[in-house]
Amino acid sequence: MPYVGTEDETLECSFRSLEFVNATFIVEGNKFPIPKISKTTRMGLQLTVGKGAFPGRGLGKCLQGKVEASMVKNKRDHFGLRLKPDARQRKKEIEKKQERRRVRLSGE
DSSP states (O other): OOOOOOOTTSOOOTTOOOOOOOOOOOOTTSOOOOOOOOHHHHHHHHHHHHTTOOTTSOSSTTSOSOOSOOOOOOOOSSSOSSOOOOHHHHHHHHHHHHHHHHHHHHTO
8 A cells, every 4th residue: 555645734743533534446557546524624623722722631721631532332221311211111022023023034
């Protein structure tokens, strides 16, 4: 895989938590497309740094807050995000799932 360089005029920030990765098919002999950061993203980063944000620090008034991105949990039940179901509710949910599977497998 060839080395992908960056433009010198781009703003370098270590607190970026989102990266875009694209796979592009390039015919042999053609030039490599140069990846560029969008004007909107560049403007947002300049404003964030201009307001006093520091790499590795939070974005709160006193530089508090999370620095790393939160992990997304896979929620497979039909309960609300904060509801803690009791044993009866869990059993009822399992029975519903089993019934849906039976219907799907029987082809009805």
